[in-house]
Structures are given as structure tokens and as C-alpha cells.
Amino acid sequence: MPRDSFAIPQETARRLSLYLRSLKRLEQQQGVASSREITRFLNISSEQFRKDLSYFGEFGRRGIGYDIEILKKEIGKILGTNVVWRIVLVGVGKLGFALLGYPGFLEFNLQIIAAFDNDKNKIGQVLSGVKILNTLRMREVIKKEAIKIAMLCVPVDAAQDMAGDLARCGIKAILNFAPVNLVLPKNVCVSNVDMASELEGLVFQLKRGFFNH
Amino acid sequence: MPRDSFAIPQETARRLSLYLRSLKRLEQQQGVASSREITRFLNISSEQFRKDLSYFGEFGRRGIGYDIEILKKEIGKILGTNVVWRIVLVGVGKLGFALLGYPGFLEFNLQIIAAFDNDKNKIGQVLSGVKILNTLRMREVIKKEAIKIAMLCVPVDAAQDMAGDLARCGIKAILNFAPVNLVLPKNVCVSNVDMASELEGLVFQLKRGFFNH
DNA sequence: ACGTGTGAACCGATTCACAGCA
């Protein structure tokens, strides 16, 4: 049980949230589930699941399986979903607006506490229960509320500058929706969501006849 | 120059679109750029860039670098962006609406030609130049227009059923925005965009103090 | 000297094979 704190594969971290989802689906059924049942609809092998968990401890019972309720709590603890994480959103265009109303964040106890925009017409509005503030107030709010995570939904030309501002405000992690690679101090963690590039990947695979079966 | 058609790393395909972007930025500057210049703002090593290209042929000149214009065309050919790819969108909620207006798709010559929804109030509307049609007409349109790619933006509970319908209509690739693993015939290629899970990944890294620098 | 192209070495992650417990 190597709890040595570091050396958790990147991919393992990503998969943990999928396990949590799967467990929530099974929740009603019974008290115990096997690794096979948990990964059944996940495109992940049961060995992979067990290996992933082994980085954090032993949560199952040999010959039996996993107590769903307990495992759900444990993974929640590992991921940090047992606590509410407060985040901000920058850029309330169409995409930002969609994210403000996206119900999926609740699943991981993620809460958007404020949105920022430059547009005078938007400032002051409340969308999906979130107030839109002037970008000038970003520093003040992020500091005061000790926010560490931001979603960046501004146009591509503004993204790098705005990301720099966020870093200077104390933001430590950015989910970036602009199709550009952000250059930031390396103590700031960036994750990119790139819809166009993702679609392009599908085109590529189609073109290669990967799926002419 | 192993043009043996198969065995292109997944990641290589993904990076090609980033190279294309980088080249577009450099376009104005000069006729030639080195692998180092092209990858400068990409978080990708120049060796990686050269290795990636080597799967498809030799595009540079030793001692000199790459002709930007030519390389742009070549990568375009590889990715398929030299041709317009027509796609459909299913589910015009907030997210679907945002995607209809997303300018980033143009970059790769991707064109949304129709959107589908069940909501009688939305059917018939034209948003961002795209007409919203009754979901019942999906088969007809997809067959007639020979569409191969779909973006799926319906609520999570409807996603699996709708994806199955799409597959039966002849769709070969789906960009799925619902937080659920779609189970489909294996000649259908799925790519997932999972915003909540992505954010959760950032929380995890923050929690582990990866960035307490 | 400069910069590309690429086999070889390396590294991380997945899969395999099996020990251990119920």
C-alpha cells in the first residue's frame, strides 16, 4: 500500500472520477460490488481499477468485493469531493453562460461563486444564481474568498493576458477553454478543453479508415 | 519514412492540430521556421515535433527548417482540414447553443449543417445560421447528407439512447459532452469532453500540493 | 555550424499472472 504521497499516475487521477460516477449508479442496488461490476460500463479493465486503488490503500475484501458506500466515501476523500470547492468563471460569452448553468459540477461539489466579464451590459446580471462582476474586481474577490481555481472562457486573443492576471491574483489552477497554449508560472496548473481539436481528432481517425471495420 | 498507414500514436494525431495552429501564427513572419520555433509556445519538445512528422514523411530541409506554407498544406492534408467536414449537433440546450456559435470549428474546416432537438419551441428556429430540426428527422438528414460525425449535447439520461440512434443512422464518430461512457458498436468512434471531470482533476492536483511550489 | 530525421535507450503505464484471503 504505497501511500508515499507522490507518483500517482496522471491517468489514475483522471479515472478516479469515473469510478465515483459508476459507484453512484450502483448505489441503490446492493451493499457490495466487484471490480468487474464497477468497471462494467467504463471501458476500463477491472485490473486497472484495482491497480488504481492500490495507490491509495486497500479498500476491498478479498473474495467478496467492495462496499459501495464505503468506497464512495474513500474516493471522495481522495479526490476532495467531500468538501465544497469554490471556483470562479471568467468570460460570460455563450460558452461561459452555458457553463454557469451546467449541472454536472454539482456531482463533484464544485461551486461557481462568481463570474467576471468586461461587458457593461452583463455586469450586475445574475445568471443561474451567479452574479456577473466587473473584471476589475477579480483580484479583490479572488483574494477575499481565497479562490484557487478558475474557468477561463474568454476569446482566444484575450486568454493569455487574462490567465496571467488570474495567476497574479493567486489562482493556482485554470480550466482553459481558449484554443491556445497558456504560458504561466509553473506553480499554476492548466488543463485545456479544446472542442475543435477534439473534433479534428475524430476527423483524422475517420480519414484513416480506422472505422471502416 | 514509415508511411505504413497504421500505427500512428494517438497522441501524435492530437498534436498535429496544435502544430497547424502554431504554423498559422507564424505564417506572416517568414517563409521558413525551425522545429524549435514552431513548438516554442506549445509545451512540446522539438524532437517530439520532428518525430511526429516522421510518421508521415520528410517535410523539412536539413540545416534549414520547414517552409511554413508547405508544411501547413501537408498537415492540412494529413488531418483532412483541406476539405470541409460537415457535422450535425444533437441537443440544443445551453451547451448546444454555445457550440452552434463557437467560432473555433472554422479553423479546421468543420461545418455544422443541422441541429436536432425535441423541444417544439426550438424546432424551426435558426441559431448562428443553423436550423434546428425535429429529432425525428435525424435519420433522413444524416443519410441524405451522408454525415459521419455528430456532437452530442443532450442531458446525461438521454445520451446513451441518442448515441445508439446516431450509430444506427450511420454516424461513425461522436463527440460526446454527456458525463457518461457511451457503449456503442466498435466501428463507431467516441471522444468525450467532460468538463466536470476535468475540473475535478485540477482539484485533485491542488489537493496533493503539486503546486505549493 | 545548424537543423532535420531516426534507431536505440529509456520511462511510465497497462496488462499479466499469481499469491493471499474469504
Next chain:
DNA sequence: TGCTGTGAATCGGTTCACACGT
């Protein structure tokens, strides 16, 4: 027997080191 936990083997992809052309 059934299912977990995990070292060992394997696989895929990245990095290194250097040959080659300009």
C-alpha cells in the same frame, strides 16, 4: 471457488544521441 492486491512482464510513447544533408 471467487475476488482482491500486487510484483513482473510487456507495451507504447518520449527522449536521447547521432548520422546526414546544407
